[in-house]
Amino acid sequence: MRGKLSLRRSPLVFIKAKTMRILGIETSCDETGIAIYDEDKGILSHQLYSQVKVHADYGGVVPELASRDHVRKTLPLIDKALKEAGCTADDIDAIAYTAGPGLVGALLVGSTVARGLAFAWNKPVVPVHHMEGHLLAPMLEDEVPEFPFIALLVSGGHSLLVEVQNIGEYTVLGESIDDAVGEAFDKTAKLMGLDYPGGPRLAKLAESGRTGIYKFPRPMTDRPGLDFSFSGLKTFAANTLRAEIDEANDENNEQVKADIAYAFQEAAVDTLVIKCKRALKQTGLKRLVIAGGVSANTELRAKLKELMTSLRGQVYYPRLEYCTDNGAMIAYAGLQRFKAGHIDDAAQVHPRWPLEELASVVK
Amino acid sequence: MSKRILAIDTSTEACSVAVLTQDNVYSEFDICPREHNQRVLPMVDKLLAQAQLKLNQIDAIAVGAGPGSFTGVRIATGIVQGLAYGAKLPVAPVSSLAAMAHSAFRQEQSQNIICAIDARMSEIYLGAFQVSKLGQIQQVIGEAVTAPVGALGSLSTDTDWAGVGTGWQTYQSELSAQINAKVSEQVVFPHAIDIAYLAQANENAWVEAEKISPSYLRNEVTWKKLPGKG
Numbered sequence: 001m002r003g004k005l006s007l008r009r010s011p012l013v014f015i016k017a018k019t020m021r022i023l024g025i026e027t028s029c030d031e032t033g034i035a036i037y038d039e040d041k042g043i044l045s046h047q048l049y050s051q052v053k054v055h056a057d058y059g060g061v062v063p064e065l066a067s068r069d070h071v072r073k074t075l076p077l078i079d080k081a082l083k084e085a086g087c088t089a090d091d092i093d094a095i096a097y098t099a100g101p102g103l104v105g106a107l108l109v110g111s112t113v114a115r116g117l118a119f120a121w122n123k124p125v126v127p128v129h130h131m132e133g134h135l136l137a138p139m140l141e142d143e144v145p146e147f148p149f150i151a152l153l154v155s156g157g158h159s160l161l162v163e164v165q166n167i168g169e170y171t172v173l174g175e176s177i178d179d180a181v182g183e184a185f186d187k188t189a190k191l192m193g194l195d196y197p198g199g200p201r202l203a204k205l206a207e208s209g210r211t212g213i214y215k216f217p218r219p220m221t222d223r224p225g226l227d228f229s230f231s232g233l234k235t236f237a238a239n240t241l242r243a244e245i246d247e248a249n250d251e252n253n254e255q256v257k258a259d260i261a262y263a264f265q266e267a268a269v270d271t272l273v274i275k276c277k278r279a280l281k282q283t284g285l286k287r288l289v290i291a292g293g294v295s296a297n298t299e300l301r302a303k304l305k306e307l308m309t310s311l312r313g314q315v316y317y318p319r320l321e322y323c324t325d326n327g328a329m330i331a332y333a334g335l336q337r338f339k340a341g342h343i344d345d346a347a348q349v350h351p352r353w354p355l356e357e358l359a360s361v362v363k
Numbered sequence: 364m365s366k367r368i369l370a371i372d373t374s375t376e377a378c379s380v381a382v383l384t385q386d387n388v389y390s391e392f393d394i395c396p397r398e399h400n401q402r403v404l405p406m407v408d409k410l411l412a413q414a415q416l417k418l419n420q421i422d423a424i425a426v427g428a429g430p431g432s433f434t435g436v437r438i439a440t441g442i443v444q445g446l447a448y449g450a451k452l453p454v455a456p457v458s459s460l461a462a463m464a465h466s467a468f469r470q471e472q473s474q475n476i477i478c479a480i481d482a483r484m485s486e487i488y489l490g491a492f493q494v495s496k497l498g499q500i501q502q503v504i505g506e507a508v509t510a511p512v513g514a515l516g517s518l519s520t521d522t523d524w525a526g527v528g529t530g531w532q533t534y535q536s537e538l539s540a541q542i543n544a545k546v547s548e549q550v551v552f553p554h555a556i557d558i559a560y561l562a563q564a565n566e567n568a569w570v571e572a573e574k575i576s577p578s579y580l581r582n583e584v585t586w587k588k589l590p591g592k593g
């Protein structure tokens with residue numbers, strides 16, 4: 001009895017538990033992202049290699065080339081991250097990797113390297129949902145949203161409105177019935193002759209566009225519901241370009257394109273704002289998180305900020321480098337899953353993987 | 364003392380792992396398309412336990428570097444990169460065609476071997492080799508991806524050839540019309556055992572994990588650039 005008591009009172013209690021550190025690996029599409037996250041200190045290193053140049057000549061991501069490039073970049077970036085963070089195997093508690101959704105061949109690179117490394121280091125592996133990574137990216141900032149909140153996830157492959165009760169407690173309120181908003185940006189940009197990925201380039205072009213020249217529709221805003229449709233905007237842009245661009249007279253074309261870019265962006269942003277407002281109203285929530293590649297869009301950020309100010313709520317978004325794909329968000333999401341015991345070596349990647357299938361970290 | 368090798372191959376439908384030590388060969392082999400990623404590490408674990416070795420007691424990790432299924436080759440490459448980087452071991456990339464030739468020598472005593480893997484899209488991955496003793500191999504023609512018809516034109520017709528690999532099944536008539544070869548029924552896929560032998564015999568080819576790259580042979584056929592882009 002005595003022995004037991006004295007054990008409980010051992011000085012061990014006063015030694016602060018070592019903070020947890022995790023290595024995150026992202027290879028789901030055309031970015032190789034590696035990061036090391038420390039529970040206390042935050043991101044210790046964040047490495048990113050973008051394959052944009054590889055795919056630009058093809059006008060879109062070529063899956064086989066993406067996989068080949070991930071093979072070249074993953075290990076060197078892991079090495080760089082560990083060195084920058086001053087970490088060795090002993091300092092790392094777990095290895096997180098994006099297990100889906102994404103391109104199967106690309107996902108497999110991260111999955112295999114992560115699992116090989118975890119075997120050698122004798123550490124657990126944590127499969128991470130790419131969109132949960134995006135969704136939690138704002139948690140890497142100083143000011144983090146409290147649960148529950150509404151998340152607008154807008155990227156190259158997704159347009160989702162999600163009610164977030166906690167990590168892993170997601171209700172999808174609305175999603176795109178056709179193209180994702182990033183995809184619509186990219187396709188429209190391509191129509192205008194802009195290089196891949198056109199989204200940010202189209203946004204840049206829109207800066208020199210004029211207001212009120214063209215009026216694009218706001219798809220699916222005239223009826224109730226929170227789903228999106230963006231392929232019509234792309235078609236509308238195509239038709240407007242065809243009608244307005246005069247191949248023979250080059251002079252005016254740049255301005256016309258800028259005006260179309262402006263009108264396209266205005267319509268896309270407006271549509272997203274209307275749906276966010278509806279989702280907030282429907283749920284009574286006052287916090288809005290935006291994440292994913294399109295959350296880098298200045299116009300969208302500004303308009304959502306306006307909206308939240310008018311609703312006396314608050315909008316949260318990640319810094320620009322954590323909007324598009326990156327390893328930091330995977331490391332962060334991985335650590336939350338790791339702490340909840342969601343480790344697993346089923347070694348399955350999931351090219352398609354609904355967000356709602358995830359388990360809560362608290363239940 | 365000969366070096367201890369852990370070898371992994373997933374370049375075809377077959378998945379295999381081997382541990383080669385001074386005195387013993389331990390191996391696992393299974394034909395399990397689409398399950399390679401799940402199967403490899405448990406096989407590694409099992410064989411290291413059988414050999415009573417820890418990963419860091421291995422001298423080099425050998426990998427079936429292709430040619431073969433793009434995804435398959437990358438699975439072994441990724442796992443081997445992770446293992447080798449994590450355990451600070453060198454990697455020995457070994458051609459899957461050479462591995463098949465070595466397998467024909469080891470199992471059927473063939474010395475002149477034409478290896479052909481069905482590469483889909485009406486092509487084969489082709490290689491021809493001479494094997495004189497365990498671990499010793501010589502290329503007779505360079506490895507290539509090619510149409511089966513006319514592929515064997517440069518090979519001597521008075522050699523006693525053995526034909527191995529799935530290419531000999533899919534393109535039996537096209538290949539047999541060009542050369543007289545005894546097609547092996549036993550050796551159809553690469554095996555990690557042979558990859559281990561070839562790696563053990565050639566320490567000069569060991570490199571850092573970052574340096575390895577799959578041997579795809581096929582480039583730029585399934586994707587096209589935009590008009591006007593070089």
Ligand SMILES: Nc1ncnc2c1ncn2[C@@H]1O[C@H](COP(=O)(O)OP(=O)(O)OP(=O)(O)O)[C@@H](O)[C@H]1O
Pocket residue numbers: 028029101102130134154155156157158181182183185186197198199200203292293294295296297298323324325
């Ligand atoms: N400033 C911007 N304005 C509009 N779109 C942008 C901007 N910056 C990036 N994007 C778009 O974001 C997308 C890339 O985001 P992200 O990397 O998150 O997508 P993804 O990983 O390809 O898709 P997913 O995350 O759905 O799998 C592209 O479609 C790109 O055009």
Ligand SMILES: [Mg+2]
Pocket residue numbers: 130134155156292293324325
């Ligand atoms: Mg993404």
